[in-house]
Amino acid sequence: VFTHQLAIQTPRATTIIKVGQGLVPAVGNELLGTLGPDALSRAVLVTDATVGALYADTVSDSLRGGGITPLRFDIEPGEGSKSLDNASRLYRFLSDNRIARDGVIIALGGGVVSDLAGFVAGTWMRGVRWVVCPTTLESQIDAAIGGKTAVNIPGAKNLVGAFHHPALVLMDPGCLKTLPDRDFRAGLAESVKHAAVFSTEFFEWHERSAAAIAAREPAAVQELIEWNVRIKAGVIERDPYERTGERMLLNFGHTIGHAIEQAVNFELRHGECVAIGMLAAAHLSRSVGLGEPAIDRLRALLDRLGLPTGLRQRAPFNKIMSAIQRDKKGVAGTTRFVLLEDLARPVIRPDIPEDLIRQAHESVT
Numbered sequence: 585v586f587t588h589q590l591a592i593q594t595p596r597a598t599t600i601i602k603v604g605q606g607l608v609p610a611v612g613n614e615l616l617g618t619l620g621p622d623a624l625s626r627a628v629l630v631t632d633a634t635v636g637a638l639y640a641d642t643v644s645d646s647l648r649g650g651g652i653t654p655l656r657f658d659i660e661p662g663e664g665s666k667s668l669d670n671a672s673r674l675y676r677f678l679s680d681n682r683i684a685r686d687g688v689i690i691a692l693g694g695g696v697v698s699d700l701a702g703f704v705a706g707t708w709m710r711g712v713r714w715v716v717c718p719t720t721l722e723s724q725i726d727a728a729i730g731g732k733t734a735v736n737i738p739g740a741k742n743l744v745g746a747f748h749h750p751a752l753v754l755m756d757p758g759c760l761k762t763l764p765d766r767d768f769r770a771g772l773a774e775s776v777k778h779a780a781v782f783s784t785e786f787f788e789w790h791e792r793s794a795a796a797i798a799a800r801e802p803a804a805v806q807e808l809i810e811w812n813v814r815i816k817a818g819v820i821e822r823d824p825y826e827r828t829g830e831r832m833l834l835n836f837g838h839t840i841g842h843a844i845e846q847a848v849n850f851e852l853r854h855g856e857c858v859a860i861g862m863l864a865a866a867h868l869s870r871s872v873g874l875g876e877p878a879i880d881r882l883r884a885l886l887d888r889l890g891l892p893t894g895l896r897q898r899a900p901f902n903k904i905m906s907a908i909q910r911d912k913k914g915v916a917g918t919t920r921f922v923l924l925e926d927l928a929r930p931v932i933r934p935d936i937p938e939d940l941i942r943q944a945h946e947s948v949t
């Protein structure tokens with residue numbers, strides 16, 4: 585089976601990323617190959633109950649085949665599990681099992697598992713090595729790349745975290761077979777985001793391949809993941825610690841998208857909100873005078889990929905605006921919008937007048 589491989593070099597770490605069918609059943613050998621044999625005397629597999637029931641035995645068998653007996657730590661599925669409580673439980677587990685600096689943490693699951701496990705890996709003994717097997721499309725093309733880890737505190741997502749790059753990321757598109765359609769489609773929003781912000785060629789590829797992508801044809805899915813990995817890896821290498829502003833471009837569609845998530849009480853998936861948020865941001869780009877940033881093409885593509893392009897009255901403007909204000913007051917200080925002059929020509933704009941945000945909201949209502 586074809587495997588695509590790439591390395592991300594950051595000042596303090598190298599991450600090997602592999603994309604290919606069959607990587608999950610081969611975890612044991614892959615780990616030994618990358619980390620070396622003595623590294624693996626102590627491995628802790630962190631997963632959630634759903635993913636664990638599907639893949640943990642395969643992973644454990646594979647590790648045992650490589651001579652590693654993994655310990656296993658399960659969390660409940662869902663965003664609520666990305667908590668300091670679970671981090672504490674995991675620290676206790678590591679302590680009870682005498683996991684020291686030479687330990688390895690293996691995250692098997694979506695972004696919830698990898699954010700939590702990565703955060704614990706980054707802080708346990710000031711950092712132990714970790715490996716990710718992302719099992720959702722969202723995590724394969726976004727969460728597992730870039731070394732950001734986090735837990736939530738009440739009322740605030742992702743505010744406690746650390747940059748801690750994994751040593752190895754094994755992306756097996758075969759795992760996506762069990763992922764519900766709605767979650768798969770929601771993940772596609774991040775792919776459209778990468779394309780719209782960074783690559784006209786990739787955007788056009790989506791337009792040509794939309795039917796194959798939506799039908800989850802293996803070749804199209806493999807290519808989609810590889811392309812996203814290359815794009816995001818490039819951004820991370822150029823801005824590993826979010827200092828140059830380039831990483832901020834990854835927020836395209838996310839300012840309004842996050843506000844929508846809150847305004848609909850998280851009843852829409854993150855990717856669904858980002859899809860609507862990207863369209864709103866494209867409208868905003870036009871109303872601040874940046875030109876015609878391919879609004880119709882963006883809408884048509886999202887539609888063909890089965891993503892929502894409108895709110896259908898679900899979230900009134902006052903709720904959206906107060907969510908944006910809350911983010912601004914809370915931590916961000918100012919609200920910076922990522923807008924587009926055109927495909928692959930992003931611009932960051934602070935201080936957009938409320939009136940224009942209202943118009944953008946109307947355009948997606």
Ligand SMILES: NC(=O)c1ccc[n+]([C@@H]2O[C@H](COP(=O)([O-])OP(=O)(O)OC[C@H]3O[C@@H](n4cnc5c(N)ncnc54)[C@H](O)[C@@H]3O)[C@@H](O)[C@H]2O)c1
Pocket residue numbers: 632634635638661662663666693694695696697699719720721722723726727728729730731732733734742759760761762763764767
């Ligand atoms: N660190 C980053 O850079 C970054 C980037 C984007 C998102 N995130 C974070 O990622 C999280 C969202 O991640 P997610 O969308 O992967 O959600 P998730 O981890 O909650 O997974 C979604 C659901 O799918 C299930 N699931 C996972 N893989 C499956 C599979 N192969 N088959 C069947 N079911 C499966 C899970 O059990 C869960 O119920 C958020 O907390 C977000 O903040 C982090």
Ligand SMILES: [Zn+2]
Pocket residue numbers: 726774838854858
């Ligand atoms: Zn996102």
